[in-house]
Amino acid sequence: MTTTVATVKGGEDGTDSPYALSHLDALESEAVHIFREVAGEFERPVILFSGGKDSIVMLHLALKAFAPAAIPFTLLHVDTGHNFPEVIEYRDRTVEKHNLRLHVASVQDYIDRGALKERPDGTHNPLQTVPLTEKIQSERFDAVFGGGRRDEEKARAKERVFSLRDEFSQWDPRRQRPELWNLYNGRHAPGEHVRVFPLSNWTELDVWQYIAREGIELPDIYFAHERDVFARNGMWLTAGEWGGPKDGETVEKRLIRYRTVGDMSCTGAVDSDAVTLEQVITEIAASRLTERGATRADDKMSEAAMEDRKREGYF
Amino acid sequence: MSTITTEELSATTLLRFATAGSVDDGKSTLVGRLLHDSKSVLTDQLEAVEHASRNRGQDAPDLALLTDGLRAEREQGITIDVAYRYFATPRRRFILADTPGHVQYTRNMVTGASTAELTVILVDARNGVVEQTRRHAAIAALLRVPHVVLAVNKMDLVDYQEPVFAAIAEEFTAYALELGVPEITAIPISALAGDNVVDPSANMDWYGGPTFLEHLETVPVTHDLSHCHARLPVQYVIRPQSAEHPDYRGYAGQIAAGSFRVGESVTVLPSGRKSKISGIDLLGEPVDIAWTTQSVTLLLEDDIDISRGDLIVPAKDAPATTQDIEATVCHVADAALTVGHRVLLKHGTRTVKAIVKDIPSRLTLDDLSLHPHPGQLVANDIGRVKIRTAEPLPVDSYADSRRTGSFILIDPSDGTTLTAGMVGESFAAPEPVKDEADDDGWDF
Numbered sequence: 137m138t139t140t141v142a143t144v145k146g147g148e149d150g151t152d153s154p155y156a157l158s159h160l161d162a163l164e165s166e167a168v169h170i171f172r173e174v175a176g177e178f179e180r181p182v183i184l185f186s187g188g189k190d191s192i193v194m195l196h197l198a199l200k201a202f203a204p205a206a207i208p209f210t211l212l213h214v215d216t217g218h219n220f221p222e223v224i225e226y227r228d229r230t231v232e233k234h235n236l237r238l239h240v241a242s243v244q245d246y247i248d249r250g251a252l253k254e255r256p257d258g259t260h261n262p263l264q265t266v267p268l269t270e271k272i273q274s275e276r277f278d279a280v281f282g283g284g285r286r287d288e289e290k291a292r293a294k295e296r297v298f299s300l301r302d303e304f305s306q307w308d309p310r311r312q313r314p315e316l317w318n319l320y321n322g323r324h325a326p327g328e329h330v331r332v333f334p335l336s337n338w339t340e341l342d343v344w345q346y347i348a349r350e351g352i353e354l355p356d357i358y359f360a361h362e363r364d365v366f367a368r369n370g371m372w373l374t375a376g377e378w379g380g381p382k383d384g385e386t387v388e389k390r391l392i393r394y395r396t397v398g399d400m401s402c403t404g405a406v407d408s409d410a411v412t413l414e415q416v417i418t419e420i421a422a423s424r425l426t427e428r429g430a431t432r433a434d435d436k437m438s439e440a441a442m443e444d445r446k447r448e449g450y451f
Numbered sequence: 452m453s454t455i456t457t458e459e460l461s462a463t464t465l466l467r468f469a470t471a472g473s474v475d476d477g478k479s480t481l482v483g484r485l486l487h488d489s490k491s492v493l494t495d496q497l498e499a500v501e502h503a504s505r506n507r508g509q510d511a512p513d514l515a516l517l518t519d520g521l522r523a524e525r526e527q528g529i530t531i532d533v534a535y536r537y538f539a540t541p542r543r544r545f546i547l548a549d550t551p552g553h554v555q556y557t558r559n560m561v562t563g564a565s566t567a568e569l570t571v572i573l574v575d576a577r578n579g580v581v582e583q584t585r586r587h588a589a590i591a592a593l594l595r596v597p598h599v600v601l602a603v604n605k606m607d608l609v610d611y612q613e614p615v616f617a618a619i620a621e622e623f624t625a626y627a628l629e630l631g632v633p634e635i636t637a638i639p640i641s642a643l644a645g646d647n648v649v650d651p652s653a654n655m656d657w658y659g660g661p662t663f664l665e666h667l668e669t670v671p672v673t674h675d676l677s678h679c680h681a682r683l684p685v686q687y688v689i690r691p692q693s694a695e696h697p698d699y700r701g702y703a704g705q706i707a708a709g710s711f712r713v714g715e716s717v718t719v720l721p722s723g724r725k726s727k728i729s730g731i732d733l734l735g736e737p738v739d740i741a742w743t744t745q746s747v748t749l750l751l752e753d754d755i756d757i758s759r760g761d762l763i764v765p766a767k768d769a770p771a772t773t774q775d776i777e778a779t780v781c782h783v784a785d786a787a788l789t790v791g792h793r794v795l796l797k798h799g800t801r802t803v804k805a806i807v808k809d810i811p812s813r814l815t816l817d818d819l820s821l822h823p824h825p826g827q828l829v830a831n832d833i834g835r836v837k838i839r840t841a842e843p844l845p846v847d848s849y850a851d852s853r854r855t856g857s858f859i860l861i862d863p864s865d866g867t868t869l870t871a872g873m874v875g876e877s878f879a880a881p882e883p884v885k886d887e888a889d890d891d892g893w894d895f
Contacts, residue, residue: 155710155742156672159465159544168734168746169705172686176759176800201746203735204699205691286535293534300866312532313868314562314783318705319797319859323866337546339537424494 160346167194167334168201169318170297174279174332175201175208177322181279181332182239182272185211187223187230188397189354190283190335193343196352197334198281199234209281210237214268216260217244218376218400226355239275241267258380259401269305272329279322281332287339288427297336303327340395340427341420348413359416360393360408371404395420395427463539464672469548469563469596470571471556471587477604478573481642482536482549485664488649491538533563542668556583557816557831558783560590561871565857569598569670572623576609576639579619585626586816592630592878593779593833595853598670599627599635602663607641611654630819631878636670638663679743680770680847681709682855683763684799689748701732701748702757707799707854708847709765710742711749716766719757720845725766726751760801762845762855770855772843776805779814779849779877780836782828784862784869788836789827794869795861796840804841805860811835828870836872848875 157165174181183198185191198207213227231238243260245267246252252263272280286293296312298320313321322330335343347354365372365388366381373380375387380401392405393416410416470478486492536547548563550556564570572587574580591599601623609615620637627635638647639658646652649664661669689701711717715728730750731741741747749763757763764770776796782788788807796805813825813834821835828834838860849856860870 156464157744159463162465162744164734165705165744165746169686172703172705172746173800176687200734201703202687202689203732204696205689205693287537290534293536294532309532314533314558314871316562316565316783316859316868316871317854317857318566319857321797321859321861321866321868323795323861325865337535337537339539339544341539342544426493426495 160342160349163338163342164197164200164346166318166337167197170320170332170334171198171201171281173320174281174322178279178330180275180277181209181281182212182275182277183207183209183281184283185213185227185230185238186283186397187213187219187227187355188283189343189347189358190285192230192352192354193338193346194281194283194334195230195234196350206235210239212239212241212268212271212275212277212280214264214271215240215242215244216264216399217242217247218260220355220357220374220394220397220400222355222357223397239271241271243267257401259399261399261402264399265305272305273303273327277329278324279330279332281334283335284333285335285338285340285343286333295333295336297333298322299331299333300324301329301331305329307331341417344413344417344420348417355397357394357397360391360411362389363392363405364388365390365392365405372406373404374400376400463541463543465544465546466569466667466670466672467546467548467567468569468571468667469550469560469567471550471560471564471573471591477575477642481571481573481602481604481640481648481663482547484642484645484648485547486536486538488645489538489540489664491536533559540664540668545667556586557590557833558781558871560587561594561781561783564590564594564596565853565871567594567596568672569600569667570594570596571600571602573602573604574619574623576603576605576615576619580622580626582817584623585819588623588627588630588632589814589816589819589878590833592627592632593781593873595631595633595849595873597633599632600663600666601627601635601637602642603637603639604642606639606646606652606655607644611639611646611652613639613655613657616655616658636660636666638666679709680768680851680855681711681765682707682799682847682852683711683747683749684801684855685757685759685761685763686800687759688757699750700754701750702761702763703746703748704763704800705746706741706743708743708852710740711747711763711765712740717749717751717763718766718769719755720762720764720769721772721843722756722761724753724755724757726753726755728752760799762799762801764845770845770847772845774840774843775808776838776840776844776846776858776872776874778836778838778858778872778874780828780834780860780870780872782830782832782834782870784867785830786862786867786869787827787829788860788870793863794838795863796838796844796858796872797861798844798846798858799855801842801844802861803844804863805838807836807860808839809837811837835877836870838872846874849873849877850875 243263284292294309296315324330364375366385372392375381381387391409393408394405410419534549536549538545550559550563570591574584603616603619616639624635639655640647640663646654647662651662683704683706685702686704689703691699713728713731718725728749729752731738732748790807790810792807794805795802812821812823813832847855856874858872859868862869
């Protein structure tokens, strides 16, 4: 026996309209809308560009949003000094290809002049916040695009698309503006700025599918290659001048690839033989680990590591 | 997940839905089960939850820790704000606006529902339709969410009896239809035991409908263009001024409703100037037709003055412009909204000065009665508002267009988002409250 009150239909035929967008088209259109809102409402926007896949997708979307004109934004890279050479090479080539202007905020500069101290663990990732926020202040950037996605981490799931930061770049999760419809509110006082996340609603898989669909070039380290690595905290790290391997850690040659790109000291590689986009997508779809869980040591420092860093001004 | 091919992944559509939660109705369990059973909770996330639960001395993993992402939320065991979650099945991708169920429910639910195509309203099968259920239904109706799911939860605690479900479904359906909710699907579930959430329940063979997830996967994502007025709020004017494109002048924006075709006659509001579409660029590629939620660039035959904030509409279907807006609003800020309040109003891509001329009524969500002339609206209040704008705006009725019929009010002093507005009549004002102050007119 079936119950009769279960469904009251509104006269639809039960199928998606031919005008429904595919999920990638819907995400793309939403991100482009966000870029154009910022271009229309802010004076000095900047895109955080690390040469990682999320910022590469952001740049690609920005280029499409303003085509055939140039994008009305500059780029900013917070250089930890522990970069993968392939990524820096990609960064510089991309900047030149699109005739963009790149600002660099350098962690090493801060360390060299004594404004920041090296950490005992050698990682520079948590040190990025000060150079980033000071650069935002000195250049008077009023909108800062970040490639952060809400699926990355549970504190990020609470992040707004337009996220107001005070004059110290701090995030206060309890005082966020509700975001209604697609009416983003970018009002801010002098000295404050807005972090803008056009990829908020994208997942790691969406990013990879979009890269495949659009034929976007990536740095080689995203694909399987042989590399000298050593194990630390359950991750494969690349040996380098930043302080690894230490005593008792042995270097071995493995077939690996990176799921994220960041500071070499805390970004781990995963074992992989995926050399094409199709293989990478298949691998991620089957993975039982999140992107950050697999590869980021800095998120494991405490239960609220991401929230705490975001409060301080991290992106 | 490993069996999904790349092609299948690309062919999917996106469904945005919201949950309407009240305390103890099992919403966290339902969300947790959806994420878990759709394999969206990965090993390291589960390990983190198990680790944190053990540290607190709990025996079993507390799945609420999966969703409560902030320090204060974990410390106090409450959910502070809307969070957005993502999961996918081979048939569809989902964005879930997970709205908390504590006292600040109204603004949070309004926020979540504003972008949702479907709202889930949970009830406890033991309690049936309660005040909170009626509030949720009223908000879903106000926000005109196209699909509503009534999830009758905890069926395991009523021995999976059909009459219990049927009575609740019937009562709710009658109530929600009266409010104007266009489509209601009632599903008997047990989020805890997993009945009818992802897999069909062996305990309720009397139920012939889809499981909860199956319904989410198959509910049509509708863009019924034939009944829509085409609208393009101009976001940005693209002028390359390059050697390659010396004369290119394109009006970029996301189509808010309907569709546009090359060759169509259009009017630009508020100026009223007319032209014809000479080309449409879809992110760099020329197309003949473009439709709602696509971000496009329109090229016009005539070189007329158009800038950010203007609205391009078909010449045969232009809305009237007005400086006097009547709307149903939900006040979302902590400070009150009062008569005489000077605000900014953002509608589409245009932000104008405005003044709150009158607050004719406040809606009591419990029984949907109208409280006349409340004097002010405080956080989470829903009420009718009359607003005078400094410039004429081409507004649609929210009933016709969720995008061009909505607006937000902003505090000009500190930028706070004050109020969410929906233009025109709402179900909540079947007989408009007589406004005695109306005789004064609208002159400044």
